[in-house]
Amino acid sequence: MSPIHKTEPTIAIIFGGTGDLAKRKLVPAFYNLFLDGWLHEQFAIIGMGRSDTNDDKYRKHFEDALGEFSRRQPEADKWAAFAPSITFLQSNINDPEAYELLKAKIESLEAEWGVRANRLFYLSVAPRFIEPVTVGLHKSGLAADVERDRIVVEKPFGHDFKSAKQLNCLLTATFKESQIYRIDHYLGKETVQNIMAFRFGNALWEPLWNRNYIDYVQITVAEEVGVEDRGGYYEGSGALRDMIQNHLLQLLCMVAMESPVTFEAEEIRNRKVDVLHAIRRFSREDVGKAAVRGQYGPGWIKGKKVPGYKEEGGVDQKSNTETFAAIKFYLDNWRWQGVPFYLRTGKRMQEKGSSITIQFRQVPHLTFPDAMAENMFPNRLVINIQPQMDIRLRFMAKKQGMGMRLKPAEMVFDFNDETTPAQTPEAYETLLLDAMQGDATLFMRSDQVEVAWDVITPILETWESRPSLEFPNYAAGTWGPENAEALIARDGHTWTVTLPH
Ligand SMILES: NC(=O)C1=CN([C@@H]2O[C@H](COP(=O)(O)OP(=O)(O)OC[C@H]3O[C@@H](n4cnc5c(N)ncnc54)[C@H](OP(=O)(O)O)[C@@H]3O)[C@@H](O)[C@H]2O)C=CC1
Numbered sequence: 001m002s003p004i005h006k007t008e009p010t011i012a013i014i015f016g017g018t019g020d021l022a023k024r025k026l027v028p029a030f031y032n033l034f035l036d037g038w039l040h041e042q043f044a045i046i047g048m049g050r051s052d053t054n055d056d057k058y059r060k061h062f063e064d065a066l067g068e069f070s071r072r073q074p075e076a077d078k079w080a081a082f083a084p085s086i087t088f089l090q091s092n093i094n095d096p097e098a099y100e101l102l103k104a105k106i107e108s109l110e111a112e113w114g115v116r117a118n119r120l121f122y123l124s125v126a127p128r129f130i131e132p133v134t135v136g137l138h139k140s141g142l143a144a145d146v147e148r149d150r151i152v153v154e155k156p157f158g159h160d161f162k163s164a165k166q167l168n169c170l171l172t173a174t175f176k177e178s179q180i181y182r183i184d185h186y187l188g189k190e191t192v193q194n195i196m197a198f199r200f201g202n203a204l205w206e207p208l209w210n211r212n213y214i215d216y217v218q219i220t221v222a223e224e225v226g227v228e229d230r231g232g233y234y235e236g237s238g239a240l241r242d243m244i245q246n247h248l249l250q251l252l253c254m255v256a257m258e259s260p261v262t263f264e265a266e267e268i269r270n271r272k273v274d275v276l277h278a279i280r281r282f283s284r285e286d287v288g289k290a291a292v293r294g295q296y297g298p299g300w301i302k303g304k305k306v307p308g309y310k311e312e313g314g315v316d317q318k319s320n321t322e323t324f325a326a327i328k329f330y331l332d333n334w335r336w337q338g339v340p341f342y343l344r345t346g347k348r349m350q351e352k353g354s355s356i357t358i359q360f361r362q363v364p365h366l367t368f369p370d371a372m373a374e375n376m377f378p379n380r381l382v383i384n385i386q387p388q389m390d391i392r393l394r395f396m397a398k399k400q401g402m403g404m405r406l407k408p409a410e411m412v413f414d415f416n417d418e419t420t421p422a423q424t425p426e427a428y429e430t431l432l433l434d435a436m437q438g439d440a441t442l443f444m445r446s447d448q449v450e451v452a453w454d455v456i457t458p459i460l461e462t463w464e465s466r467p468s469l470e471f472p473n474y475a476a477g478t479w480g481p482e483n484a485e486a487l488i489a490r491d492g493h494t495w496t497v498t499l500p501h
């Protein structure tokens with residue numbers, strides 16, 4: 001990872017520029033990068049789509065969206081300075097002429113600037129459009145400069161191992177791997193990047209960070225929201241594909257990876273792919289024992305009645321799609337042999353909260369038997385990713401007063417002590433800046449994506465071949481199906497719930 005600096009002259013082309021992601025994440029991210037002074041004076045966004053709009057209406061669409069989705073509101077003078085960089089090109093991705101029009105527009109901007117700009121092609125479109133865009137860019141020669149031209153590919157990256165491999169073949173036949181930025185927005189979150197700082201910037205943890213001291217690891221990504229208006233997409237996906245294959249396995253890699261020698265993209269990605277290779281593959285029998293799925297029924301969240309998954313728009317009444325998954329993984333390597341990694345994610349859970357719990361082993365000898373009986377495993381590190389953004393280390397301390405009595409205590413590092421949420425860059429800001437600067441450290445390499453698919457394939461296949469007869473099996477507003485409690489309770493543990501402070 002190179003030191004961050006202001007970007008070079010750049011043209012960002014957003015295929016799907018009229019879509020939800022452009023409005024909610026991409027343009028707000030560019031705007032905040034502009035406010036923070038990261039963008040070169042020669043910067044432009046070209047939004048693409050079939051919609052009937054013009055530059056003025058298109059800019060207004062984003063000005064309104066910023067009010068709702070940006071961490072900072074559009075101030076009149078700042079917006080007036082930024083808005084002219086945005087233009088719209090009405091076009092159909094499947095039409096070869098679109099790429100000629102785009103070429104003319106890009107070259108005219110570059111002629112005006114007097115430079116060959118860096119070109120960032122952002123594929124914010126459904127996966128079926130990756131092929132026509134790739135062909136269009138190839139034939140028009142628009143992304144031919146391997147040093148300056150980059151392609152950002154949104155998730156989902158494939159539907160399974162085979163389709164991910166085909167997608168990689170398609171992309172790498174036209175672009176160099178170094179030009180391809182496969183996004184996993186969890187890697188851009190401040191608290192996720194901090195895991196590497198915490199682990200590899202301190203000498204303190206390394207001696208403890210292994211099977212000798214760690215009893216188990218838990219990773220939870222709980223969402224309060226349901227599938228919202230994405231039922232059509234989610235029906236073909238489910239929690240395993242939507243969250244475990246990418247975000248949760250990436251978090252697992254951050255916790256379990258070996259120390260990188262340098263902070264270079266290839267080095268970090270090599271260490272992470274080592275972890276994915278080490279994950280023990282499931283047999284069909286293992287799936288029944290170590291993986292639990294769920295689907296939410298109607299329920300209550302924070303005093304509000306919410307519908308069940310089958311009542312959501314675009315969802316099949318007989319849907320077998322899981323909205324919750326909990327899985328126990330083992331890693332077969334020296335560091336982690338025998339340490340379970342419990343992963344769970346679900347929609348319509350009781351609270352929104354993503355966290356990683358590192359549970360340390362019990363003390364080897366009970367010097368204070370009374371205190372220990374209540375707190376058998378007191379040493380625990382909780383890394384809260386969102387909405388809480390902190391790290392909490394739990395340990396035993398003396399209860400004040402006479403006698404030698406113990407109580408659990410906590411040391412806390414809270415991101416929000418230093419910055420407010422409005423000052424914290426959003427994941428998409430970090431990732432867009434990195435992509436513009438040619439830094440792929442926080443993006444997925446082709447082999448990473450494929451191995452991650454390989455890890456979940458036996459679970460996917462088993463679940464698809466055996467429709468669940470129990471769905472829905474958890475009420476919205478709970479922590480998921482009872483079987484998920486049993487999965488971890490069988491090992492004598494419980495899921496950690498960290499409620500917002
Ligand atoms: N929205 C989100 O929060 C997230 C989205 N993603 C991924 O990002 C991608 C985009 O998602 P999202 O923005 O939600 O999707 P939307 O459905 O909101 O937008 C789709 C975009 O594709 C464009 N489009 C569709 N067909 C054509 C065509 N033939 N020619 C040109 N443009 C076309 C549409 O433009 P028009 O109608 O004007 O032609 C529109 O801009 C998807 O891969 C999604 O999985 C990933 C994570 C989160």
Ligand SMILES: O=C1O[C@H](COP(=O)(O)O)[C@@H](O)[C@H](O)[C@H]1O
Nearest residue numbers: 155185223225242243247354386
């Ligand atoms: O990629 C996805 O992530 C979101 C959750 O992201 P977060 O940053 O809000 O935690 C999830 O809702 C969505 O289904 C999935 O596609």
